[in-house]
Amino acid sequence: MKQESTYTIVDHLFREEYGKVVSYLTYRYGTSQLEGIEDATQEAFLRAMKAWGYGKIPNNPTAWLLRVANNQMIDQFRKAKKFQNSETPQPYLDQASEASGEVTFSETISDSQLKMIFACCHPSLSTEYQIILSLKLIGGFHNKEIAEALLKKEEAVAKAFTRAKRRLQQEIKTLESPVAMGLQSRRIVVFRVIYLLFSEGYAATQGKQAMKRDICYEAIRLALLLHENPYTHHPNLDALIALMCFHVARFDARIDQEGGLVVLEHHDRSKYDRKLISIGVRHLEASDSTTQKLSNYHLEAAVSYYHCIAPTFQETDWASILKLYDLQLKQVHSPVVALNRVIPVLKVEGPVNAMKALEHYRNLKGFKEHGLYYAIKAEVEKEAGNIQKSKVALEKAIAMAQNEAEKLHLQKKLQALTS
Amino acid sequence: MSNFLFLFRGGDESFSKLSQEEKQAHMQVWQTWMGGLQEKGHLVDGEPLSGEGKVVRDRGEVITNGPFAEGSEMVGGYLIITADNLEHAVEISKGCPIFDYEGSTTEVRPIVSMGEH
Numbered sequence: 017m018k019q020e021s022t023y024t025i026v027d028h029l030f031r032e033e034y035g036k037v038v039s040y041l042t043y044r045y046g047t048s049q050l051e052g053i054e055d056a057t058q059e060a061f062l063r064a065m066k067a068w069g070y071g072k073i074p075n076n077p078t079a080w081l082l083r084v085a086n087n088q089m090i091d092q093f094r095k096a097k098k099f100q101n102s103e104t105p106q107p108y109l110d111q112a113s114e115a116s117g118e119v120t121f122s123e124t125i126s127d128s129q130l131k132m133i134f135a136c137c138h139p140s141l142s143t144e145y146q147i148i149l150s151l152k153l154i155g156g157f158h159n160k161e162i163a164e165a166l167l168k169k170e171e172a173v174a175k176a177f178t179r180a181k182r183r184l185q186q187e188i189k190t191l192e193s194p195v196a197m198g199l200q201s202r203r204i205v206v207f208r209v210i211y212l213l214f215s216e217g218y219a220a221t222q223g224k225q226a227m228k229r230d231i232c233y234e235a236i237r238l239a240l241l242l243h244e245n246p247y248t249h250h251p252n253l254d255a256l257i258a259l260m261c262f263h264v265a266r267f268d269a270r271i272d273q274e275g276g277l278v279v280l281e282h283h284d285r286s287k288y289d290r291k292l293i294s295i296g297v298r299h300l301e302a303s304d305s306t307t308q309k310l311s312n313y314h315l316e317a318a319v320s321y322y323h324c325i326a327p328t329f330q331e332t333d334w335a336s337i338l339k340l341y342d343l344q345l346k347q348v349h350s351p352v353v354a355l356n357r358v359i360p361v362l363k364v365e366g367p368v369n370a371m372k373a374l375e376h377y378r379n380l381k382g383f384k385e386h387g388l389y390y391a392i393k394a395e396v397e398k399e400a401g402n403i404q405k406s407k408v409a410l411e412k413a414i415a416m417a418q419n420e421a422e423k424l425h426l427q428k429k430l431q432a433l434t435s
Numbered sequence: 436m437s438n439f440l441f442l443f444r445g446g447d448e449s450f451s452k453l454s455q456e457e458k459q460a461h462m463q464v465w466q467t468w469m470g471g472l473q474e475k476g477h478l479v480d481g482e483p484l485s486g487e488g489k490v491v492r493d494r495g496e497v498i499t500n501g502p503f504a505e506g507s508e509m510v511g512g513y514l515i516i517t518a519d520n521l522e523h524a525v526e527i528s529k530g531c532p533i534f535d536y537e538g539s540t541t542e543v544r545p546i547v548s549m550g551e552h
Binding site: 027030031062064069070160 | 447450451453454455456457458459461462463464465466469481482483485486511512532
């Protein structure tokens, strides 16, 4: 089931063009027209589907689609008679500017996409809204696809999108240039949304795998869009891109033929995508900065890098990974990081220290029992030779498992212990 | 060998529900089908038709938006095909991707060659 893996080569022409057209029209007409813009864009694509099927796709599909969608908008305005007494908006480009070349045109398009990203990631919107708006308005995803990937009902996605859109319209009237906004802090929010978007796609839940992968690619595509622009360029962004490349590089090895989850220990490492890893390395090198402190993206990318380059699970550089976890904990304390750190502690320092780390985690304020805690506990107990305790922990982990793939995986472990 | 006109109608309601990926896939299937016809030498000509249009009656005294306002009535495009006979032309039309969508039809009409009559 080898899929095209280089992110720029995956052909989602229609989906990507959708975001371009919506962004440009929103930039031009404002967010109050968003519903009409979506309709006009849909219509343009219906026509494209029919017309392009007869022959070749035009050289500049974006220009073709924009012209059709913009004419639709003008029709809508005429029908609504909104512009009865004022000037009817002109088609999006006059002949002169169309002739002035591809460069300005593509700049305008990527610029409006960038503005759209910043609008969708506006700090006044909740994370859920930021993600759904990004997927719909920039990514061109269908409700059905989002529902499949995130294990939601299609109607629920549609409703959430409607609410998110309404909120966006209240908060943002026109798409501003990122330069004009307090860029520094806004940029960080955008990076976080991309990271969360990627995490949604990457999460090992049961959603349709191909679709989840597409969400990961979309996150990378957005990051690369920001990367192209000098105003949004940032060492943390390079680190984020590296992190995503290293994770996606291992996608094929992560899922077995039945669609089940394969844990790191049993990955067929020949399935790792070397090309993506090398792209990741390039970005990780570019993320080096003398003025900035290392972000979580840097540290997580580095951990992922060590997993990517280890020839086998046993040969993983656990000592370096443990150092990275320690650094991350020193910067911001996070319970998830503290829990995951137990594994490198187990590998480097053995079960006694791992048990201590686990105890320490248990005593943290706000500790809640959950599946991952017991799954890790079972691992530590097993290494310590306490098979019975390991079994008990596994049974608890199974009871708390979030999804079938995880449950199945834990049950296999339990069987292995029993036999 | 004679020429035949294929008129494609309908499917719009189903089309509008497609995701972007599905639209792209449909376009590609269509391109593949047309490519195949071209390779075998069946394809003479063909164009998509825009959704707009007018029907002119009584020498222009009555102009309406047409009887094709309904999606199922609308001709989405046409092809001109070379085939041995009507049966053969019908056979060829059966491969058309438009049939993947409910409510679509293809009308197959022999084109009368004036030279032979």
